[in-house]
Amino acid sequence: MKYKIFDVVILRDNNKAVVLNMQDKNKYFCEIVNENGQTIDKRIITEDEIKEPYHLK
Numbered sequence: 001m002k003y004k005i006f007d008v009v010i011l012r013d014n015n016k017a018v019v020l021n022m023q024d025k026n027k028y029f030c031e032i033v034n035e036n037g038q039t040i041d042k043r044i045i046t047e048d049e050i051k052e053p054y055h056l057k
Helices: none
Strands: 008-011 016-024 027-033 039-046 050-053
Touching: 016 039
Parallel strands: none
Antiparallel strands: 008 016, 008 050, 016 027, 027 039
């Protein structure tokens, strides 16, 4: 699935990531946050690390 800038996704380790930029096909530069909303890291993630998109209910 292709994600856009500022999309939020849930990672396989249950942290959330905000897509800040698209690097290559299936690679995204993201800000990783924990369940408390604290920034853990900013790094490139791949499609394999993404569990599902995050949707507000």
